[in-house]
Amino acid sequence: MKLGVYNAVLHDRPLPDALKVIADLGLTGIEINSGGFLPATHIPTFDDILVSDTARDDYLAIFEGTGVWIAGLNCNGNPLHPDPVIGDKHAEDVRRSIKLANRLGQHRVVTMSGLPGGEPGATHPNWIVNAWNSGSLDVLDYQWGIAAPFWREIDALAADLDVKVALELHPQNLVFSTADVLKLVELTGATHVGVELDASHLFWQQMDPVAVVRALGPLIFHAAAKDVRVNTENAALYGVLDNSFRRLSADEARVNLGGDEWANEWPKNSAWDFVALGKGHDVAFWTEFLRALQEVDPDMLINIEHEDVELGRIEGLEVAAAVLLAADAALTSSLDHTGPRGQASLGNAVGSSDRCEAVRL
Numbered sequence: 001m002k003l004g005v006y007n008a009v010l011h012d013r014p015l016p017d018a019l020k021v022i023a024d025l026g027l028t029g030i031e032i033n034s035g036g037f038l039p040a041t042h043i044p045t046f047d048d049i050l051v052s053d054t055a056r057d058d059y060l061a062i063f064e065g066t067g068v069w070i071a072g073l074n075c076n077g078n079p080l081h082p083d084p085v086i087g088d089k090h091a092e093d094v095r096r097s098i099k100l101a102n103r104l105g106q107h108r109v110v111t112m113s114g115l116p117g118g119e120p121g122a123t124h125p126n127w128i129v130n131a132w133n134s135g136s137l138d139v140l141d142y143q144w145g146i147a148a149p150f151w152r153e154i155d156a157l158a159a160d161l162d163v164k165v166a167l168e169l170h171p172q173n174l175v176f177s178t179a180d181v182l183k184l185v186e187l188t189g190a191t192h193v194g195v196e197l198d199a200s201h202l203f204w205q206q207m208d209p210v211a212v213v214r215a216l217g218p219l220i221f222h223a224a225a226k227d228v229r230v231n232t233e234n235a236a237l238y239g240v241l242d243n244s245f246r247r248l249s250a251d252e253a254r255v256n257l258g259g260d261e262w263a264n265e266w267p268k269n270s271a272w273d274f275v276a277l278g279k280g281h282d283v284a285f286w287t288e289f290l291r292a293l294q295e296v297d298p299d300m301l302i303n304i305e306h307e308d309v310e311l312g313r314i315e316g317l318e319v320a321a322a323v324l325l326a327a328d329a330a331l332t333s334s335l336d337h338t339g340p341r342g343q344a345s346l347g348n349a350v351g352s353s354d355r356c357e358a359v360r361l
Contacts, residue, residue, distance in 0.1 A: 037257050110222055181195055248263075
């Protein structure tokens with residue numbers, strides 16, 4: 001498998017410097033942001049690459065001799081947002097990213113399923129968390145009626161260009177669980193839309209990422225290495241759906257998510273936090289996570305996503321890389337002793353969240 005870094009945390013420096021950081025970590029891949037919530041900072045010649053072989057070759061030459069190669073594109077956003085200023089832009093970013101991937105010889109684009117409004121004329125997305133009443137199912141029916149045609153179109157484009165689109169199972173999206181993935185495939189007949197398995201979003205929902213990988217199997221196209229720490233005392237009081245976020249003012253540093261939408265400040269006494277690998281789940285868990293991914297695709301791309309606010313940019317990457325590389329070494333060692341599927345260890349993988357200190361709730 002190929003281990004790398006999602007480049008958003010390195011947008012503060014030029015691409016060559018970012019590549020050196022990744023190489024120094026002992027990793028070989030960079031997943032490059034290509035639109036959506038964040039700009040394509042490390043692809044300044046995006047438009048030129050789409051039409052010019054010279055521009056494409058010049059861009060690819062940046063990677064030569066660095067030991068680091070492109071490991072997918074990422075345009076996480078909301079392509080189904082009811083505000084066309086946001087939704088249309090993010091949808092087009094998905095299309096452009098697929099075309100760019102094809103031009104660059106890449107076969108993976110990461111994004112999100114998106115989330116429509118709850119009814120015609122809505123201006124804000126509507127995330128149904130628990131559809132216990134019939135009105136909520138009406139909203140979901142409306143939203144799937146928007147999502148299915150869009151993703152059917154995207155699947156056709158991706159298939160034509162030999163690219164697979166991997167959806168991050170991110171809450172506040174229509175597709176955020178195993179059941180949602182299966183429903184999307186059933187409604188669209190998709191062959192080139194699947195999943196980017198980011199374990200972090202599954203942890204705080206009390207899902208088992210290893211079990212999800214094995215349940216979805218070949219629908220897992222790509223993976224992210226990001227951890228979550230559940231803060232048990234706060235979770236006991238507020239639950240994992242806590243909404244104690246603070247709106248940031250215009251004179252504070254904040255991230256624009258499109259149009260007039262902005263990222264909020266994380267809750268002070270949070271029920272859970274994104275953390276570097278190892279701060280929520282140990283090497284034993286990540287070894288079994290890699291094992292499950294390896295069973296699906298021995299060439300799986302797995303990229304660290306650093307969002308641990310307790311650690312600096314490079315410090316967080318160093319912590320995460322050490323754990324990921326240790327897990328990879330442990331997996332390799334076990335496979336050397338047990339064969340390609342590591343049969344002797346598979347019994348320990350089942351229910352790994354109970355036996356590997358994997359889910360600390």
